[in-house]
Amino acid sequence: MFPSFDAEAFLRDHWQKRPLLIRNPWGPWVNPLEPDELAGLACEEGIESRIVVQRDGDWALEHGPFGEDRFATLGGSPWTLLVQAVDHHAPDVAALIAPFRFIPDWRIDDVMVSYASDGGGVGPHFDQYDVFLVQGLGRRRWRVGPRCDRDTLLRPHGDLRLLPDFTATDEWVLEPGDILYVPPGFAHDGVAVGDDCMTYSIGFRAPSRPDMLVEWADHLAAAMPDDDLYADPDLTPAANPGEIAPEAIARLHAMTIAAMADRSAFANWFGQHVTTPKYPDADWRPEEPVTAEDMLALIDAGADLMRNPASRFAFLRSENGVTLFVDGSAHACAGDLALLAQQLCANPAVTLDRSMAAGIDLLVTLVNQGSLMIDDGHED
Template sequence: MSTVPRTLRDTASHAESRVLETRLIGLSREEFATSVWGRVPLLTRGVGDFSDLFSASAVDELVSRRGLRTPFLRVAKDGDTAPESSYTSPGGVGASVADQLDDTALWRSFADGSTLVLQALQRTWQPVTDFAARLGTELGHPVQANAYVTPPQNRGFDDHYDVHDVFVLQVTGTKRWIVHEPVHPAPLRDQPWTAHRAAIADAARSEAYLDTVLEPGDVLYLPRGWLHAAEALGAVSIHLTLGIHVWTRHALARQLADSALALLREDAEMRGSLPLGVDGPGDDVDFVRRRLVAALAEADPAPLFHRARRGQARPAPLGPLAQLGALDDLAPDSPVRLREALEARLVGRRLATRVGWLDLSEEELPPALRVLDGGTHLAGELGLPFVERLLRAGVLLPAAS
């Protein structure tokens, strides 16, 4: 059996379900990848209606009926973030968690000009959950979704840059966006804009790269590092920001170095002590450098990369009661499907996923390959013991018949 990794091809990666080209950009995937991705902003007008993803009624439901806690919401005005205590309170009898959202306090802040930022919507709002999972699978990079709800004629944040790429989807209202070129191109996650305040302030006074008004249905793509500020105009503005937490060559270098260091742990000479009374690296640094270079040439960062990637996002939701029902009612004609966004990979006989790994028998390999190819399968065609095992592991889900 080949040990070449086999990557899951789930519903989110099927051509007919792709969301990048159909809902975010007016270019082909290839043109976007070669001319835009990570390089320059892209404004696409009139892509479509985003009300199926988010809306004003969704804001009201999340704020007033879902019992959300911090940090699922923050409040900002004129570049400052409000303290959490100013918009949270205990949940009442039987729910004495102290940091639940206080809808009255939030209303007063909003009426006073504050922007409400609903964070991590990929965890709290199902349409956004599904969309973010599909986009993340297509791009190969984790996706986070926030919503920004800004009163008329107000600005939530001053000029700044993000350490991730973003797609801005204007849902309702209009918002003016002013974009300037980077002062620190392609920042890493530990290189925030606050370290460049003076340079950003100077750049914000220069001629803008883009000064435009987004209307409902417009999409703006910004690579990480591009400066931006936005202000709502004549009505309440709601926009979704899809943050793409890109993998970088620097991250890959770190994983390569970690893999090399793991190899050097098995080298007795590298485990040896430096000379007595050492006060610096001395002559040993040349020896260590040679061994490190040799280990780098031998190291394989792929296992660390895929392990880290699996940890950067969550798989599609799993309902425990539906899962138990599927096990109780399991029969040869029971339809099942692979759980989406699992990042499943079969290496040899090990099936690695975001919910753990399973070592498969030789007999289980053929049905595993069928599962990885996507689609719905009947349990009897895959083998009832195999299906039961993957249902219990949370790898398979019951599918609609």
């Protein structure tokens, strides 16, 4: 964490309440990614990228991947390149998340990186997630307005959710290393001041009630037998055959709610759900699977295991220990194994030692599924 940053005060006074400007708390700031590297990522298949070009008072959106010559043909109009989940591909960008881990990991989405030419931006808008906007290179003027909601009018735009009327209540110019926190729903607009403007957006997700209801119900339904049917063995003659009797509604309601009310089952489902990779097509598995014997040798060598930056780790406590969730899989852990599971969740890297011998099978599984990566000090 930043030496002078009061996390408790921030959570009490600002988190999901009001914006906050934090002038460079990093000390000497070093931009973790070069513009050319960002452009290179935008040209790769499987990496989500966009370009927003401003012309004649409007914004046009293009989706990547882009050809290498696209950036040379953008012309003089202000433009912005946005690349999602750059932390999955650039360790120095992933390191930007560390100071914000006073917020639980399961809330972290990814680090989006933007590059803008002079005057470039994506227009005034609002988002439904918390975000820390870290100025990496150049300068950007941020204007923040009032909180918006589902009734806020939007411009008639097929691709972007832009505000037609935007009145700023605060305005700042961010220099490299400065951070602006914007809570969900607050209108904001960032415009590059000069060329070579790079911003790192550390976003935090919040599950929506409709999505959770649908996905939890789908999960339950998939595990139920087809013959789990409504039954009324105590049925009596109907006074009116067109009526759905109160007794039937009560039984149907109970039949539905009882399945969804299992808190333990919900917790186990949610742990797997929230750790499922955002980009499941990425394959981080080693070329040659490791064995338990390999892992014991690595322990003896004091090798390091690093968490794959694209992987998601979380755990739930229980009477018998913890359940570790990694990339959508669940692992029951007790005793020393529970301590290892918590250590893996707390640290981006761990040094192997003999105290971890009880977790050999777990470590082998996580390495072979690509969630952990071996760093034994050798290039191979």
